[in-house]
Amino acid sequence: MTQEYRDMTEEDRIVRILRQLPDEPPAPSTVDVARTMVEGRRRRRARRWSAGVGLAAVTAIAAGGGTAAVSAMRETAPVPVPAATPVASRSSEPVKTPTGCRVALLPTGDITKALVTSGDPTGRYLAGRVYPPGRKVHTVLWKDGVLQPRPAMPGADASFEDINSAGLAVGTSFDGDRQQAYASTAETTTRLKGGRAVAAAVNDKGVIAGTLGEPHFGGVPTRWPSLTAAPVKLPLPAGFIGGDAGAIAEDGTIAGTVQRTGKEGTGYLWLPDGSGRLMPPPTFKDGSKATHFWPESIIDGVVLGRGIRDGGDGSRSFESFRYRIATGKYERLPIELFPPAIGAANGWVLGTTNGYAPVVVSGEEVVQLPKYKGMTEYVVSAFSADGKSGAGYTTDTTDAEPVANRPLRWTCS
Amino acid sequence: MPRRTDSEYLAYVEGRIAGLRRAAYLFCGDSHAADDVVQETLTKLYSRWPGITQVENLDAYVHTMLVRVFLDERRRGWWKVALLDWLPERAAGPATDRAEDRSVIRTALLTLPPRQRAVVVLRYLFDLPVNEVAQILGCSPGTVKSQCSHGLDRLRQTFDQTALTVPDRS
Known part of the structure; x- marks a missing residue:
């Protein structure tokens, strides 16, 4: 028997087992074709209009059924646009919402498709990646909106997940189907010690947080004290087998998730004094208890994230919360934000609505950030600590591109 | 044949929705998440329906859209969406x-x-x-x-x- 024949029969065996899988969804369809037309018409209008008159694009759509499928298509609430003139003209009053916000496309040479994947606390550094036609995706870095030379990360599908105020970027690339973690300075790219790993966050002291092993599947939340240091596995509470460290604050507090065997992760904090704390499930607006909390970002003693509640019918709903580490109390945000919700030191939160619009939440107010050339779908990825600078990218489907990614930076006064 | 009226869209969706749900279910492993992906795919399709006559192979085009919506949803989940959820x-x-x-x-x-x-x-x-x-x-x-x-x-x-x-x- 030849090797090729053996390989073919082995492949055939696996495929035949795979084909035992029924492909019919067990639950009745929740796809609402009429709503695809309502929402599709809205998007057509939004594309035709210029960026400055996109208000109608965030008009609340009439409520539909209670399923996740429908709620995902619905705006939570009409979102106000920023005032044309700064409301802070009365200079004695503190600025309570961002004003005078502008959006700008970040330079990418002659490459059209690009993302911003992270930013530093000052708002000066942004990291991202570009998709040159016919060539490998590669990472890029901007300082004050200008592209910087930066050595390439080895491996495929590289991405910077965070960057600190000194320009130290951390991220991950694939070696085959395994991820490896790297740290990048202006001069060098260093593979983090410990083998298979992902690096998720770095603070201004150069401490890196991430996961050793395979993220989401029994990997171990980990901290690297520096880019050259050996990894230090973060302690897990009793009964938990793994997790992921996803965000790190300047004081060294790390937020992430921990999981039990076969269960999904739930929020956990590793505090600078070496202790840890499970983040309790928050209470939803209707008084019901969430089943989990998933942290998304951390700043100055505040964790931003989402509560998750599983319905008895298999549906799942979300509400966004601010968790204050000092008091252990949650504060519900006025709207649900698609992840990540990113906080600033003044309490503002950058995120996107259910309708993919970029917004800043300030108290109970939700301020829509300007859109870029009428594009309608956004992901945010960076927010400066002072709340004056944010970044993200578009994910629209256009006539020319299935996913039109444009790297963007918002600045406000 | 031009495919740009609402009735043509409805006829196309009626003929393809079961297949799209099956594909999305195999991708997601959860029928609600699968329906979310189909809902978004069809919304994108309808938003571009008037210009759809320029597309040669509509089924391949819609399959592409479906896969990209699925991958995009996964990406949106970022690190805190444990795939073990489902x-x-x-x-x-x-x-x-x-x-x-x-x-x-x-x-x-x-x-x-x-x-x-x-x-x-x-x-x-x-x-x-x-x-x-x-x-x-x-x-x-x-x-x-x-x-x-x-x-x-x-x-x-x-x-x-x-x-x-x-x-x-x-």
Whole structure:
């Protein structure tokens, strides 16, 4: 028997087992074709209009059924646009919402498709990646909106997940189907010690947080004290087998998730004094208890994230919360934000609505950030600590591109 | 034939929605998440319907859109969306009946990274040729082949650990 024949029969065996899988969804369809037309018409209008008159694009759509499928298509609430003139003209009053916000496309040479994947606390550094036609995706870095030379990360599908105020970027690339973690300075790219790993966050002291092993599947939340240091596995509470460290604050507090065997992760904090704390499930607006909390970002003693509640019918709903580490109390945000919700030191939160619009939440107010050339779908990825600078990218489907990614930076006064 | 009226859209969707739900269900492993992906795919399709006559192979175009919405949803989930969310409990020992077998197979499929899972589903469960999968995923045929190889290898390990066997040909 030849090797090729053996390989073919082995492949055939696996495929035949795979084909035992029924492909019919067990639950009745929740796809609402009429709503695809309502929402599709809205998007057509939004594309035709210029960026400055996109208000109608965030008009609340009439409520539909209670399923996740429908709620995902619905705006939570009409979102106000920023005032044309700064409301802070009365200079004695503190600025309570961002004003005078502008959006700008970040330079990418002659490459059209690009993302911003992270930013530093000052708002000066942004990291991202570009998709040159016919060539490998590669990472890029901007300082004050200008592209910087930066050595390439080895491996495929590289991405910077965070960057600190000194320009130290951390991220991950694939070696085959395994991820490896790297740290990048202006001069060098260093593979983090410990083998298979992902690096998720770095603070201004150069401490890196991430996961050793395979993220989401029994990997171990980990901290690297520096880019050259050996990894230090973060302690897990009793009964938990793994997790992921996803965000790190300047004081060294790390937020992430921990999981039990076969269960999904739930929020956990590793505090600078070496202790840890499970983040309790928050209470939803209707008084019901969430089943989990998933942290998304951390700043100055505040964790931003989402509560998750599983319905008895298999549906799942979300509400966004601010968790204050000092008091252990949650504060519900006025709207649900698609992840990540990113906080600033003044309490503002950058995120996107259910309708993919970029917004800043300030108290109970939700301020829509300007859109870029009428594009309608956004992901945010960076927010400066002072709340004056944010970044993200578009994910629209256009006539020319299935996913039109444009790297963007918002600045406000 | 021009395909730009609402009635033509409705007729197209009526004929394809079951197939799209099946594909999305295999990608997601959860019927609600699958319906979210189909809902978004059809919304994108309708928003572009007036210009759709320029598309030569509408089914391939919609499949591409479906896969990209699925991958985009996964990406939006970022690090805190544990893929285990939708997994049934992992089987602890050898499978004993067909329903349990299917649970193990679905669990094994869902442990593949989303992009690799999409490649395996399109290539082996939808029988699409390598070049078409490459076109849908926006990658080279070589990448499709290597992803298939890695994916099947990983599935083989799980199937062997749980003593899953090949069904009799009927």
